[in-house]
Amino acid sequence: MSLRQFEYALAVAEEGSVTAAAELLHVAQPSVSQQIRALERELGVELFARTPTGLVPTVVGRAFLREAEAAVSAARRARATARAGADELVGELTVAVQMGFGTRQLPGALGALRRRFPRLEVTVFEEPSSAEMERLGRRGTLDLALMAVCERSPADAHHLGDEEFVVVLGAGHRLLATDRVELRDLDGEPWVRFDRDSALDGVLLDVLLENGLTPATVARVSQTATAVRWAAHGLGVTLVPASAVPHGHEHLARPVSPPVSHPVIAVVRHAAGPAETALLELLRQETWSEPFFAPPPGLIPAIGTLGIHPGR
Structure with a gap:
């Protein structure tokens, strides 16, 4: 048995099919099928039941997958801490960001982390859904x-700011003009x-309902930058974290009254290694909860200089 086989089995269980697991893992479908069959032959058990709706772990399979997940997690921690010392850290670090939060702070923290540990491989992706x-x-x-919300224990959740x-x-x-x-x-x-399932839309909807407003939705988007640019072109207004306003659009943003803010939380995995700990400390050093100030009217640039053309 190999860790790769464990990872393949976990992906199949998560996705419910070999095809979806292969896409998730970025490997060829036959490779996943072969590794699962080889694993079942070696164990002498059937890990998955083939049903009309997909692959479902058997009773034995579920028990095996619990141990496989523990083994994979342990291997990842071992890789992340391998050759860790005062001057060197080698391994992988996977970071997820809930859409729109820490847009200004995370790049600075990651840049400092890479300069400190140049051999550390960091993967970052945005995930809008809290679930x-x-x-x-x-x-x-x-x-x-x-992320913006968290149901983890206090030991795993760290409030960075608002x-x-x-x-x-x-x-x-x-x-x-205000x-x-x-x-x-x-x-x-x-x-x-x-x-609809994003944290940002939840914040927006809560704010509007609390203030007796019923939103007339003209568009739904997946990225804060897109929302800002569409609002800039007059499609509608939008509500975003101040740090997520793209450069060149600050003159179109205004703080609101009553003020709206939301806590930003860093959640680290259980038994965090030196890479996660270092990134968390760097994030703590970033500036959070900084008030947003709109530029004075005299400093608002001409519309044409920003490539914003109303009516187009």
Whole structure:
């Protein structure tokens, strides 16, 4: 038996099919099938029942998969701590970010981490869904997650700060004349929202309902930068973390009243290694909870200089 076989079996159990597991692992489908058959032959048991709806772990398979997951997690920790010392850290680090949070802070922390440990391989991806983040964390796929909400124990969750939310308005919008937008003044505005199961859309919807506003949704997007750019073109207004406003669009963002903020939490895996610990400390050193200030009217650039063309 090999760790690769364990990883293949865990992926098949997670996805419910060899094809989906192969896509997840970025390998050829025949390779996954062959490794699963070889594993079952060596063990002398059937790990998966072939059903019309896909592959389902058998009773023996479920027991095996629990041990396989523990073995894979242990191997990943061993790789991450291999040759760890004062001047060197070699291994892999997988980081997930809930869409829009830590946009300004994470790149700086990761840059410092790579300079300190140049041989450390870091993979970062965005995941908008809170449920999916929780699932990946339980599976042991993530070493560190940067997220807005967390149901983990206090030992795993670390409050880094709070993200202030700002409303982004279209060029020429009447409310750009104010330093802070009253939420009640957004009544009747069309909204650019996010995927239904995303943390950002949950924050937006809660804010609107708490202030007696019913959103008229004109679009749903998957990325904060897209929401900002669409709002800038006048499609509708949107609400995003201040740090997620792309450079060049700050003049279209305004803080809101009542103020809206949300805690940002770093969740590290159980028995965190030196790489996760180092990244967590670097994230703590970043500036969080920084108030957002809109530029004075005299400093607002001309629309054409930013490539924003209303009406197009």
